[in-house]
Every structure is written in C-alpha cells, then in structure tokens.
Amino acid sequence: MRKLASIQLIKDVRPIENADSIEAIQVLGWQCVAKKGEFQLGDYCVYIEIDSVLPEDNIYFSFLAAKKYRIKTIKLRGQISQGIAFPISILPSSTEIIEGLEVTDILNIKKYEPQVPIHLSGIAKGSFPSFIPRTDETRIQSVPEVLTRHQGTPCVVTEKLDGTSITIYYNNGEFGVCSRNLEWKEESNNLYWQVTKKHDLENILLGINRNIAIQGEVIGPSLQKNRYALSEHTIKVFDIFDIDKYQYINRHFLKEWALILSIDVVPVLSTYNINDDLDYLVDMSMGTSILNPKVQREGIVIRPFIECQDEELGRLSFKVINPNYLLKYE
Known part of the structure; x- marks a missing residue:
C-alpha cells in the first residue's frame, strides 16, 4: 500500500547551482528541493509524496493554497523536485518517531483522484x-x-x-x-x-x-x-x-x-x-x-x-x- 505521508530519513543534502536559498535533498529514492539549512544528513522528516492533497485547515500547509494543496512534480532552478519534506515538528508531540511510520491519517492527507470522465x-x-x-x-x-x-x-x-x-x-x-x-x-x-x-x-x-x-x-x-x-x-x-x-x-x-x-x-x-x-x-x-x-x-x-x-x-x-x-x- 502506498504511503502518501511517512517519517523518513534525509539521505543526502547537496547544493543547487546558482541557488542561494534552496538545496537538493534525497528522501528514500526521491529528489526534492528544501530551504537551505532546513535539514541535515540523517535528520528525520515528514515526507509527502506527489499526488497527495493536503488539508486546508493546517497552518503548516497554508503556503500551498495557490496550488490547491496538491503536491506535484516541479522544477526549481533546474532541479526536479518530487514530493515535499517537512520538519518532524508538524506532527503531534505524542507521535512516536520511527523511520517508515505512515502518518497519512494523522495529517489528514488524501490521494488526488482525477474526475472520472x-x-x-x-x-x-x-x-x-x-x-x-x-x-x-x-x-x-x-x-x-x-x-x-x-x-x-x-x-x-x-x-x-x-x-x-x-x-x-x-x-x-x-x-x-x-x-x-x-x-x-x-x-x-x-x-x-x-x-x-x-x-x-x-x-x-x-x-x-x-x-x-x-x-x-x-x-x-x-x-x-x-x-x-x-x-x-x-x-x-x-x-x-x-x-x-x-x-x-x-x-x-x-x-x-x-x-x-x-x-x-x-x-x-x-x-x-x-x-x-x-x-x-x-x-x-x-x-x-x-x-x-x-x-x-x-x-x-x-x-x-x-x-x-x-x-x-x-x-x-x-x-x-x-x-x-x-x-x-x-
């Protein structure tokens, strides 16, 4: 079963050419873009896959309103970014931090389903x-x-x-x-x-x-x-x-x-x-x-x-x- 959102480790962090405020990170086998300095190698994160739709009432996701809260593949400064990583702090404090733990329901995330013709x-x-x-x-x-x-x-x-x-x-x-x-x-x-x-x-x-x-x-x-x-x-x-x-x-x-x-x-x-x-x-x-x-x-x-x-x-x-x-x- 696909995990739309899960706790994962940052496997790699590397600079993006001609980019001052963002850098590339690797989560599982995915390449993503994150704010520079937000993650270090070995940090835990909440990774959310593409085709996820995030809840509108969560303040951590408000910056995605213009994108209708849907996570899509994007390209920033020539770097393809698939999915998005958030700090562990977006989870309730009672959440046990275990690599691979699915948190889709905890964050009320849904899968994007295109309308059936x-x-x-x-x-x-x-x-x-x-x-x-x-x-x-x-x-x-x-x-x-x-x-x-x-x-x-x-x-x-x-x-x-x-x-x-x-x-x-x-x-x-x-x-x-x-x-x-x-x-x-x-x-x-x-x-x-x-x-x-x-x-x-x-x-x-x-x-x-x-x-x-x-x-x-x-x-x-x-x-x-x-x-x-x-x-x-x-x-x-x-x-x-x-x-x-x-x-x-x-x-x-x-x-x-x-x-x-x-x-x-x-x-x-x-x-x-x-x-x-x-x-x-x-x-x-x-x-x-x-x-x-x-x-x-x-x-x-x-x-x-x-x-x-x-x-x-x-x-x-x-x-x-x-x-x-x-x-x-x-």
Whole structure:
C-alpha cells in the first residue's frame, strides 16, 4: 500500500547551482528541493509524496493554497523536485518517531483522484473481483531497497501507457469486464465493454475455456487527451493472470498469448538487469512514446522475465514515471 505521508530519513543534502536559498535533498529514492539549512544528513522528516492533497485547515500547509494543496512534480532552478519534506515538528508531540511510520491519517492527507470522465462511467456490477490482483504498480523511488534485494535479476522494460486500465476475465463459465476498482455491467455505452466487444474477447475466452484474466491499458480518443493520436480505442495487454494457479504467466509467454487473443502487447523498450542505480532508471524513463514520438511517454514498467516475489512488494514489478511527462502534463 502506498504511503502518501511517512517519517523518513534525509539521505543526502547537496547544493543547487546558482541557488542561494534552496538545496537538493534525497528522501528514500526521491529528489526534492528544501530551504537551505532546513535539514541535515540523517535528520528525520515528514515526507509527502506527489499526488497527495493536503488539508486546508493546517497552518503548516497554508503556503500551498495557490496550488490547491496538491503536491506535484516541479522544477526549481533546474532541479526536479518530487514530493515535499517537512520538519518532524508538524506532527503531534505524542507521535512516536520511527523511520517508515505512515502518518497519512494523522495529517489528514488524501490521494488526488482525477474526475472520472462520463464515458468511463456506467452501472457497476460490483467491486473488483477478489480472485484477481488489481493493476497497480509501486514507484520504485518509494521502495529503493527492492533494487538491492534483486540485483542482477533479468527484466523487461515496457512503456507505461497513459490511458485507463482494464481487466477482462473468464472464470468457471463467468465472463467479466472491470476497470481499476469496479466490475461493470454490460452496456452499449460503456467504454470498457465497447473495446472488449471490438476485440471479440468474450467469444475468444469462451473458446479457450480456461480461467484467466487479461490486464491491459485502453488508449484512444477521449482518453488522456488522446496523446497517441489514435482514431479508435484499442487495448494493449501487459499481463495475463492464471486464476486457478493465482499467478501471472511468465513474460516469455505473453506475446504468445497476445497472438491467441489477437491483441497487441504494450511496447517493449529494452531489457535490464536490476542494479541499485536509481538515477539510471529515471534516465531510462525519459523519452518520447513509441506510439507517438511527438509526446513524452508516461514512464516505464519493469518486470522480471521469470515471475518472482519481493518481501515488501509481493510480486516483483515496479514503475518509474518520466519526470518530464509529469512537468508537462500533470
């Protein structure tokens, strides 16, 4: 579970060229900007991640009113800053100071949730099925120790597409279509069902007659300003989940499954053996989209060729968001 606000250590402090009043700090794997002299190496801080919305009634956050109290990626004096660090003193005096302690609820911080476009709404059939994992990747900067634990693991790097996630499943004769958090009843005006019908996935899965879930990204007109300049909606698959075994298929078989399903996989950028160089990963996330070189790609997703588990993440899989994308589009 993502921690929007937590107690963390300052891991690095360094000057910013031509900046007299600010300096760069590192918290977890994140690079931030802070007032000069506010933190020393090894200090505790309250780190608040991007996409957090802070309460308006807390005097410590009043300077963010013009930003509508939302924490976003910014650039100051050429330094990208992702998240914000506050002194421990903003916490109630009774708070126990423990590295990693989540303080999201203590500070009444919420996650920014963009408004759902009307064409993505419909009649919900129920919550997301419990027999399938949700599509949600952790940003590696929040869990940098994962890199140390899995050094040398061969991985594939794919482009993270900017659309809306979809899960389509067949399970013991039942067929379903889901967004990130809900399963939807079949309706002609529901986008998730429209694109499922377009690819004839219900008939294909019924023909295969195996309990599996397809997970991918729907992209196209009306989604995220149609950054890929597509004339119609389509699905790019990034995972196939074996429901009976409760495990994802290995990457080697994904393209084979995509051919059976007659849908494309997300663009593959490169291969990568895990190392603990976060700057390298951020650099790798930058660049333009394979699907439309005129726009910045959202980022990258990294997964091992052979599925494996991590003690903190569960499934070993993580993302790195392109900071230039965040600066331009968020």
